[in-house]
Amino acid sequence: MTTFAYLSQTGFLAAPAPAADTPFAVAGIAWDGSTTNRPGARMAPRAIRQASQMLCDGTHPHFDVSPLGQLGDAGDLPLPNTSLERLRAALPAQVDPLIRAHHMAWLGGDHSITLPLLQAYRTWLGRPLAVIHFDAHCDTWDSHFGEASGHGTWVYEAMQQGLVLDACFTQIGIRSAGERAAREYVADRGGQIFTARSLRGLESPSQLAPVLQAVRQRLAEHGNPPVYLSLDIDCLDPAFAPGTGTPEPGGLSTSQVLTILEELADLPFVGMDCVEVSPPYDHAELSSQAAAHFVWTYLCGQVAKRPRVGGV
Numbered sequence: 332m333t334t335f336a337y338l339s340q341t342g343f344l345a346a347p348a349p350a351a352d353t354p355f356a357v358a359g360i361a362w363d364g365s366t367t368n369r370p371g372a373r374m375a376p377r378a379i380r381q382a383s384q385m386l387c388d389g390t391h392p393h394f395d396v397s398p399l400g401q402l403g404d405a406g407d408l409p410l411p412n413t414s415l416e417r418l419r420a421a422l423p424a425q426v427d428p429l430i431r432a433h434h435m436a437w438l439g440g441d442h443s444i445t446l447p448l449l450q451a452y453r454t455w456l457g458r459p460l461a462v463i464h465f466d467a468h469c470d471t472w473d474s475h476f477g478e479a480s481g482h483g484t485w486v487y488e489a490m491q492q493g494l495v496l497d498a499c500f501t502q503i504g505i506r507s508a509g510e511r512a513a514r515e516y517v518a519d520r521g522g523q524i525f526t527a528r529s530l531r532g533l534e535s536p537s538q539l540a541p542v543l544q545a546v547r548q549r550l551a552e553h554g555n556p557p558v559y560l561s562l563d564i565d566c567l568d569p570a571f572a573p574g575t576g577t578p579e580p581g582g583l584s585t586s587q588v589l590t591i592l593e594e595l596a597d598l599p600f601v602g603m604d605c606v607e608v609s610p611p612y613d614h615a616e617l618s619s620q621a622a623a624h625f626v627w628t629y630l631c632g633q634v635a636k637r638p639r640v641g642g643v
């Protein structure tokens with residue numbers, strides 16, 4: 332089974348297909364059937380790969396490592412692309428072997444892909460995960476324009492399904508319109524929310540130190556559980572990432588996000604996704620460049636601290 336999106340192309344950082352023992356891998360989930368506003372995220376994996384070509388040898392200036400040699404690109408998963416139910420039904424057979432073989436970075440796709448990914452990690456690890464969630468949107472709605480599941484419901488569903496540790500769920504960059512019950516849902520469940528407003532003017536490691544410390548302390552209080560990173564590109568201000576489906580002005584800067592990713596790289600991460608890049612609405616590849624830098628920074632932070640979390 333193939334989709335239009337399953338095309339031969341150069342891998343992320345020009346990495347080859349992963350071998351069985353390749354420590355790290357990326358894979359694309361080119362699905363945007365749950366987008367509620369501007370579509371196009373199905374085209375993001377190839378745009379992010381294209382943007383990553385500018386990273387040359389991949390050596391990161393902060394971590395002083397390159398993931399090349401330890402990284403493979405498994406391409407875009409061949410999946411149904413018009414039915415969320417069928418997409419989610421088809422995902423485990425492809426996702427499960429990848430997360431057991433490699434530390435994965437998933438290239439979305441809209442944000443509805445994160446729920447089945449968390450289900451896969453929850454099953455694999457046998458325990459709920461901590462989550463660090465960058466987003467303009469809380470994604471805690473219990474229905475989405477008349478549908479029970481979509482790209483704005485996965486946080487609610489993940490908590491309802493026991494996939495995540497509510498107290499170790501951290502949201503960063505939240506600012507969209509929404510009723511209090513949705514906006515504060517994660518905090519009401521015991522998690523932490525750092526709104527975009529609360530982060531205005533905080534960019535350097537020292538300025539962000541209270542935020543970083545709060546995240547660390549919460550994880551430490553719960554035995555430092557495995558952490559999943561879900562990074563919606565619309566956490567960024569549209570000035571930094573115009574190419575996204577539901578842009579929200581007044582967002583984070585690329586530097587703010589990079590500071591947090593760099594400073595928290597030592598947390599026990601088990602995987603990440605970067606979602607909601609919409610290339611048709613991008614300008615000068617700003618959004619796909621930011622996404623490529625975020626994924627690359629995450630991977631370099633993990634490469635720098637090998638051996639891997641969990642020993643796999």
Ligand SMILES: [Mn+2]
Binds near residue numbers: 577
């Ligand atoms: Mn969002």
